[in-house]
Amino acid sequence: MRDALTAGTISISGHGGDEIEAYLAHPFGPGPFGSVVVIHHMPGYDEPTKEIARKFAAHGYAALMPNLYDREAPGASPDDAAATARARGGVPDERLIGDVGGAAAYLRAMDGSNGKVGVIGYCSGGRQSFLAACSLQLDAAVDCYGAFIVNVPPEGMPLKITPIVGLAKDLSCPLLGLFGADDQYPAPAETAELARELTALGKTHEFHTYDGAGHAFFAVNRPSYRADAANDGWAKIWDFYGRFLVG
């Protein structure tokens, strides 16, 4: 495997033509390579998620992570930006679609791109990955423990989001779902309902729910990290993207 890569912050055109900050990591060499839009978790455009982008590059994919909070908090530290975005109700769905669409267009236009673009998101980004895959023409989507695709957020939650399972009929690509059996948001009942809906619609998907894991089991810097689930989850991701983004 070629594992040389380059990574750094760039500016891309996001929703409404806004110039937003984004973190690009891509393999050295002429390609061809598939690409992934990485949607950061609710704690923001942070170091651990940049590390995830570099991991994709080390595995031969170009990865681009837009800073979804750039408008609320340009130049602020990721945690301050996340607090501001949280207080304002999170990222509007329409804007998310525009930002992911801008990132996907950037990746497709890169020298060496094979034209195939996937998406992956963690936590709130899991729901947003599904949203993007139902709203844009993509080639593979991964939802890592995204809640409120099916269920309504609890009363009092600051996020101004609504269920989007009704968009499932427009899912443009295969969907891989990776969840924890001990997670409450999303609880296994919610992901099971999503799986039933996708099956009824004939949409290609595969869901895996790990025993002994809760929310954020991929997060290596948090006590929620579960090595067994994360290792198997990464293996599932490489297999899934290998089938739909390579070649």
Add this chain to the structure above:
Amino acid sequence: MCTSLTEKIDVTGSGKGSAGWFELSEATVYFDHPQHAQAEHTLNIDFLNPANGPSARVAVELTEASAHALARAIDATLEAAPPGLT
């Protein structure tokens, strides 16, 4: 993103952030995943002045026991303060 309660209050006072002291105008209190504390969930308090931008923020992330202890300590300290000084 996984819990519901968020309390937002107006406050008067000052906080010391990364750029020094600034006037506070509000605080939010919520129970959610922390940014830094090594716990699944923590009681988080942000002391803010949004008019000064996102970086005008003093943040703490406390375990549930620590948060209860803090709340008791605040109440006890205020109750013990001589009348007329608060």
